[in-house]
Amino acid sequence: xxxxxxxxxxxxxxxxxxxxxxxxxxxxxxxxxxxxxxxxxxxxxxxxxxxxxxxxxxxxxxxxxxxxxxxxxxxxxxxxxxxxxxxxxxxxxxxxxxxxxxxxxxxxxxxxxxx
Amino acid sequence: xxxxxxxxxxxxxxxxxxxxxxxxxxxxxxxxxxxxxxxxxxxxxxxxxxxxxxxxxxxxxxxxxxxxxxxxxxxxxxxxxxxxxxxxxxxxxxxxxxxxxxxxxxxxxxxxxxx
Numbered sequence: 304x305x306x307x308x309x310x311x312x313x314x315x316x317x318x319x320x321x322x323x324x325x326x327x328x329x330x331x332x333x334x335x336x337x338x339x340x341x342x343x344x345x346x347x348x349x350x351x352x353x354x355x356x357x358x359x360x361x362x363x364x365x366x367x368x369x370x371x372x373x374x375x376x377x378x379x380x381x382x383x384x385x386x387x388x389x390x391x392x393x394x395x396x397x398x399x400x401x402x403x404x405x406x407x408x409x410x411x412x413x414x415x416x417x418x
Numbered sequence: 419x420x421x422x423x424x425x426x427x428x429x430x431x432x433x434x435x436x437x438x439x440x441x442x443x444x445x446x447x448x449x450x451x452x453x454x455x456x457x458x459x460x461x462x463x464x465x466x467x468x469x470x471x472x473x474x475x476x477x478x479x480x481x482x483x484x485x486x487x488x489x490x491x492x493x494x495x496x497x498x499x500x501x502x503x504x505x506x507x508x509x510x511x512x513x514x515x516x517x518x519x520x521x522x523x524x525x526x527x528x529x530x531x532x533x
Binding site: 333338343346347351391395405409 | 422453458459460461462463508510519521522523524525526527
């Protein structure tokens with residue numbers, strides 16, 4: 304079953320603009336992770352935000368987490384053509400004992416950055 | 419340092435044939451995973467191995483078997499391939515244990531077509 308759902312499914316912007324992608328989920332999480340996938344390649348981890356954190360930065364990436372709304376956003380500032388890729392959120396959950404950890408991926412947002 | 423290596427990169431099978439997908443990691447990670455990626459479905463977990471000597475079913479294990487050969491290698495076997503198993507298969511590993519704070523490192527995938 305799908306836990307995280309990205310929005311929008313596809314996003315096309317011009318180089319230099321900012322790109323914002325959203326992720327909504329249904330159940331309580333331990334953490335939320337964002338990954339990038341270039342065409343024909345494996346996923347690459349971008350950033351991890353824990354459930355007790357509200358915002359994290361990494362270079363041109365900014366991730367926010369609102370556990371009350373069960374949502375997260377990924378902002379890429381000053382986008383470049385090389386940022387063209389699919390972006391996935393993944394939610395980390397475990398049972399009440401802290402075991403049976405699962406990482407569940409959403410369906411992704413396809414970002415196209417036009418030169 | 420190759421990271422996660424998957425072989426083969428491409429494979430075409432006829433219905434009913436068997437094959438094994440190989441995965442090896444050189445990062446000394448304890449946990450390894452097999453996912454499949456289908457259009458519009460995101461990534462779904464097939465099997466995972468929290469540590470050497472253990473394997474567990476994921477979300478979609480039917481039709482597959484796995485072997486954690488040693489700490490480095492985790493193979494996925496299709497005993498009798500079906501067209502529904504046409505997909506892109508990704509192997510991943512994480513450090514240091516099956517921990518909810520660990521990002522995944524992915525291979526570049528095996529593209530399997532079953533006719």
